[in-house]
Amino acid sequence: MRIIVGIAFVGIxxxxxxxLIYLMRDTGxxxxxxxxxxxxxxxxxxxxxxxxxxHWMGWIQSTGLR
Numbered sequence: 004m005r006i007i008v009g010i011a012f013v014g015i016x017x018x019x020x021x022x023l024i025y026l027m028r029d030t031g032x033x034x035x036x037x038x039x040x041x042x043x044x045x046x047x048x049x050x051x052x053x054x055x056x057x058h059w060m061g062w063i064q065s066t067g068l069r
Contacts, residue, residue, distance in 0.1 A: 004063055011050040018043040 022039035029035060057063045 004057060007053070008050065011046060011053070015043055015046045015050070018046060 018039050022036045022043065025033065025036040025039060054063070058065065
């Protein structure tokens with residue numbers, strides 16, 4: 004589980020970084036930044052749904068506040 008979540012988190016950060024690079028380099032003629040941010044949102048939603056599914060399946064347990 005940690006490996007899957009870690010890979011998804013790295014993918015989200017990579018997409019965010021690439022959007023920043025496209026923002027700095029492109030002069031507004033390209034939609035690459037929009038596509039990178041859309042990919043980041045999609046990866047974030049998929050990660051959230053995967054964590055919910057893993058909790059439902061019993062692969063992870065909530066520990067609550069201690």
